[in-house]
Amino acid sequence: MRIELVTIGDELLHGKTINTNAATIGRRLVDAGFELAAQATVPDEPASLEAFLKEVLERAGVVITSGGLGPTVDDNTRDVLARLFGKKRFRTDKRVLAHLERRYRRKPWKPVLDQARVPVGTTVILNTVGTAPGLIFEAKGKAAIALPGPPRELVPMLDRVVAFLKNISSGTGAFASTTLRTAGIRESLLDAQLKKIFPDVPGLSYGLAADPYLVDIRLFARRRTEQAAERAIAKAEKILRTHFAHDIYAVGNTALEQVVGEMLLERKRTVALAESCTGGLLGRLITEVPGSSAYFRGGVVAYSNDWKQLFLDVPTAMLDEHGAVSRDVALAMAANVRRTGRADYGVAITGVAGPAGGTKEKPVGLVYIAVEGPDGADCWEYNIPGERDMVRTLSARAALNHLRLALLNVSPTTDKTASD
Amino acid sequence: MRIELVTIGDELLHGKTINTNAATIGRRLVDAGFELAAQATVPDEPASLEAFLKEVLERAGVVITSGGLGPTVDDNTRDVLARLFGKKRFRTDKRVLAHLERRYRRKPWKPVLDQARVPVGTTVILNTVGTAPGLIFEAKGKAAIALPGPPRELVPMLDRVVAFLKNISSGTGAFASTTLRTAGIRESLLDAQLKKIFPDVPGLSYGLAADPYLVDIRLFARRRTEQAAERAIAKAEKILRTHFAHDIYAVGNTALEQVVGEMLLERKRTVALAESCTGGLLGRLITEVPGSSAYFRGGVVAYSNDWKQLFLDVPTAMLDEHGAVSRDVALAMAANVRRTGRADYGVAITGVAGPAGGTKEKPVGLVYIAVEGPDGADCWEYNIPGERDMVRTLSARAALNHLRLALLNVSPTTDKTASD
Numbered sequence: 155m156r157i158e159l160v161t162i163g164d165e166l167l168h169g170k171t172i173n174t175n176a177a178t179i180g181r182r183l184v185d186a187g188f189e190l191a192a193q194a195t196v197p198d199e200p201a202s203l204e205a206f207l208k209e210v211l212e213r214a215g216v217v218i219t220s221g222g223l224g225p226t227v228d229d230n231t232r233d234v235l236a237r238l239f240g241k242k243r244f245r246t247d248k249r250v251l252a253h254l255e256r257r258y259r260r261k262p263w264k265p266v267l268d269q270a271r272v273p274v275g276t277t278v279i280l281n282t283v284g285t286a287p288g289l290i291f292e293a294k295g296k297a298a299i300a301l302p303g304p305p306r307e308l309v310p311m312l313d314r315v316v317a318f319l320k321n322i323s324s325g326t327g328a329f330a331s332t333t334l335r336t337a338g339i340r341e342s343l344l345d346a347q348l349k350k351i352f353p354d355v356p357g358l359s360y361g362l363a364a365d366p367y368l369v370d371i372r373l374f375a376r377r378r379t380e381q382a383a384e385r386a387i388a389k390a391e392k393i394l395r396t397h398f399a400h401d402i403y404a405v406g407n408t409a410l411e412q413v414v415g416e417m418l419l420e421r422k423r424t425v426a427l428a429e430s431c432t433g434g435l436l437g438r439l440i441t442e443v444p445g446s447s448a449y450f451r452g453g454v455v456a457y458s459n460d461w462k463q464l465f466l467d468v469p470t471a472m473l474d475e476h477g478a479v480s481r482d483v484a485l486a487m488a489a490n491v492r493r494t495g496r497a498d499y500g501v502a503i504t505g506v507a508g509p510a511g512g513t514k515e516k517p518v519g520l521v522y523i524a525v526e527g528p529d530g531a532d533c534w535e536y537n538i539p540g541e542r543d544m545v546r547t548l549s550a551r552a553a554l555n556h557l558r559l560a561l562l563n564v565s566p567t568t569d570k571t572a573s574d
Numbered sequence: 575m576r577i578e579l580v581t582i583g584d585e586l587l588h589g590k591t592i593n594t595n596a597a598t599i600g601r602r603l604v605d606a607g608f609e610l611a612a613q614a615t616v617p618d619e620p621a622s623l624e625a626f627l628k629e630v631l632e633r634a635g636v637v638i639t640s641g642g643l644g645p646t647v648d649d650n651t652r653d654v655l656a657r658l659f660g661k662k663r664f665r666t667d668k669r670v671l672a673h674l675e676r677r678y679r680r681k682p683w684k685p686v687l688d689q690a691r692v693p694v695g696t697t698v699i700l701n702t703v704g705t706a707p708g709l710i711f712e713a714k715g716k717a718a719i720a721l722p723g724p725p726r727e728l729v730p731m732l733d734r735v736v737a738f739l740k741n742i743s744s745g746t747g748a749f750a751s752t753t754l755r756t757a758g759i760r761e762s763l764l765d766a767q768l769k770k771i772f773p774d775v776p777g778l779s780y781g782l783a784a785d786p787y788l789v790d791i792r793l794f795a796r797r798r799t800e801q802a803a804e805r806a807i808a809k810a811e812k813i814l815r816t817h818f819a820h821d822i823y824a825v826g827n828t829a830l831e832q833v834v835g836e837m838l839l840e841r842k843r844t845v846a847l848a849e850s851c852t853g854g855l856l857g858r859l860i861t862e863v864p865g866s867s868a869y870f871r872g873g874v875v876a877y878s879n880d881w882k883q884l885f886l887d888v889p890t891a892m893l894d895e896h897g898a899v900s901r902d903v904a905l906a907m908a909a910n911v912r913r914t915g916r917a918d919y920g921v922a923i924t925g926v927a928g929p930a931g932g933t934k935e936k937p938v939g940l941v942y943i944a945v946e947g948p949d950g951a952d953c954w955e956y957n958i959p960g961e962r963d964m965v966r967t968l969s970a971r972a973a974l975n976h977l978r979l980a981l982l983n984v985s986p987t988t989d990k991t992a993s994d
Contacts, residue, residue, distance in 0.1 A: 166596070166613070167600050167609065167610040168604045168610075169600030169601025169604065170597075170601070171597065172592065172593075172596075172597040173592075173597065174592055176586070176589070176592075176615065177589040177590075177591065177593065178589060180587050180588050181589025181590070184588045184589065189587065189588070190587040192587070192614060192616050192626075193586070193587060193614065193615040194612060194613065194614040195612060195613040195614070431861075432861075433857045433858050433860065433866075433870070433873075434849070434853075434855065434858040434861065434873055434875065435854065435858045436854065437853045437854025437857070437858075437875045438852075438855045438857075438858050440853065441853025441875075447931070450878075451881060452874070452875050452877040453854055453874075453875040453877075454874055454875070455857045455861075455872050455874070455875070457857075457861065457872040457873075458870075458871050458872055464916070465872065465874065465885060465915075494884065495881065495884065496880070496884070510864065510865060543862075
């Protein structure tokens with residue numbers, strides 16, 4: 155079954171909007187065992203849109219569209235697809251109409267209400283976040299799934315999209331998948347280890363999706379029944395868990411900062427930060443989680459040497475002897491922010507982010523991360539290749555992961571980190 | 575001249591990589607007076623790539639490709655385009671070869687050196703950041719511009735791409751453009767004002783590109799000669815500068831944090847931050863600029879009430895009487911971080927980012943921003959609509975802009991800010 159994606163809108167072609175929908179949908183399909191064969195972006199002009207979609211439907215079994223479903227004159231996707239699928243009659247969908255009326259206190263503008271008009275014989279996907287519903291068109295063994303353009307409206311509809319695709323492709327067996335999220339293992343090392351330990355069973359496979367410091371392992375299984383596929387996934391997951399243990403921080407989509415936040419909440423622990431080269435990045439990351447004020451006490455960004463004395467009581471003698479980027483200073487920063495900031499855990503980062511400031515002894519990319527908690531203190535040295543952004547991002551994520559491991563009271567499972 | 579973009583790579587279709595190249599190229603073309611008619615992403619399989627590009631070249635005058643230029647077996651773009659443009663002979667480009675050998679200390683892997691092999695009759699764009707050169711193919715009134723996939727390699731080549739496009743389209747007159755970057759004016763208000771004041775002259779136009787709090791005005795002029803086009807742009811810019819004055823923070827691509835950084839450097843001034851709801855976001859923004867340690871002293875992220883006392887000496891009585899989200903507390907935070915942190919400017923943000931924590935008196939989105947400097951102190955109240963991310967992003971940008979205005983010793987030109 156060939157699936158193509160067509161994203162519609164001048165704002166994409168003019169570069170006003172980055173096409174995140176393409177990546178979101180592509181990733182979601184891979185997770186579900188499908189694959190986009192191609193993606194295209196076209197303007198929202200109806201005649202050229204119709205010609206283009208007609209061509210796509212000649213080669214593809216399913217076309218997914220995003221955009222052009224709203225209430226303005228630029229929104230032509232519904233009517234164009236209705237023509238292509240020979241749907242001439244429209245009806246008012248009562249559920250969509252009630253939803254639209256609930257969203258507006260006053261009588262909505264007529265074009266808004268018109269979004270409840272759907273071609274007879276199409277399947278409606280309710281838009282819980284916005285107004286334009288998604289629509290599934292089917293005819294002659296072909297299907298079109300029309301989704302709205304705004305990501306926050308589109309994303310909640312993808313469950314229905316995947317369910318529809320599974321349904322129409324069910325002849326080929328059942329499929330199950332899961333994602334294990336790891337922190338601190340290099341992609342190439344993870345891949346090498348997986349090649350050794352991954353069960354060599356037909357229909358069972360994995361894929362890696364790597365971000366700095368964080369690599370997702372996606373497991374896929376195809377079996378005759380859904381239960382069998384899920385059993386195969388569970389078995390593979392068990393093997394990987396034995397091997398990677400605490401390097402796996404989550405299953406599914408949960409972010410590292412969320413995992414750490416939930417652990418702090420659950421254990422009724424708090425954290426304070428002392429950042430240097432990351433300049434506030436770790437604080438920002440932790441406070442992206444709504445409700446983080448329950449466990450995040452605060453942070454000191456000591457970007458200059460004397461701030462490390464003024465706000466973090468790092469002794470001048472220590473700074474003079476070891477330099478600001480050193481194990482001793484990192485440990486002192488963590489200890490002092492924990493004490494003065496009245497937190498259960500103190501986390502400190504000090505390093506050389508570059509491009510300037512590196513020396514032969516302390517090159518760009520050298521970073522010390524320290525964590526002090528009720529069970530003691532520890533410090534790790536990282537040598538991060540790459541540019542300023544990479545050094546900063548990787549440092550913040552590594553610090554967050556070391557806090558997680560301290561909360562678990564364990565060390566990393568593998569020795570090799572993403573830093574080398 | 576119809577221009578289409580073809581981005582090549584499975585990682586885009588699988589959603590491992592977000593297609594930022596499409597937006598970057600789209601935006602860059604618009605800035606130069608061109609436009610992408612369509613964009614497509616296809617897998618890097620050579621046969622289907624060739625068929626696809628052939629089809630595109632039947633309708634488009636120019637196809638720009640990104641990806642598939644590297645040294646691995648997945649990289650087929652060069653050879654596919656060579657076949658389509660009838661370029662059968664290859665030569666070794668000495669400049670590319672020398673560049674490749676310089677980048678490697680030891681003898682490079684043969685496929686790396688093979689990147690210096692280019693079809694005879696193509697134009698080479700040197701890759702200053704990576705290894706694979708860009709290539710321009712021309713035949714029978716059609717052109718293909720092949721660029722590498724990694725954004726950091728592709729972006730520096732876009733000047734050459736624009737120059738080539740201007741060159742082949744020069745029959746249609748000369749074109750000039752510029753971008754004026756504004757802070758703090760809502761897009762709709764800016765548009766309404768521009769409609770009134772923008773000179774009504776044929777061949778002169780503007781476009782808006784809006785980001786939260788920051789809106790770019792792009793000016794386009796088409797004239798018989800390049801000088802005439804540039805004169806038209808200069809004239810329009812002068813009118814807009816009279817009207818928007820200090821709301822314009824930069825011309826071109828310079829970021830707000832860079833502008834503020836340069837002002838601080840030039841005036842030999844330093845800054846310290848006291849953040850609350852933004853959790854370190856402003857510090858991160860300021861320290862994204864390499865060399866920011868010359869003027870950024872540090873920041874305190876006082877996420878809990880007692881941290882505002884512990885690290886920022888905000889009196890308990892003040893917190894009790896006015897609450898942490900108040901004008902008085904914002905001003906005290908700015909004043910105290912400036913004094914204790916030994917900086918010329920103190921900038922403070924305190925607000926309700928949501929989703930929880932809002933009350934009837936102090937709803938989600940209420941934010942106070944204070945700046946204290948050598949010329950005195952001031953505080954601004956914002957009521958930011960939208961969600962947590964928007965409240966935080968807009969607050970950090972507004973604070974940075976108020977620091978800029980304080981450095982200029984002026985107030986915002988327009989009353990209406992992006993906050994309402």
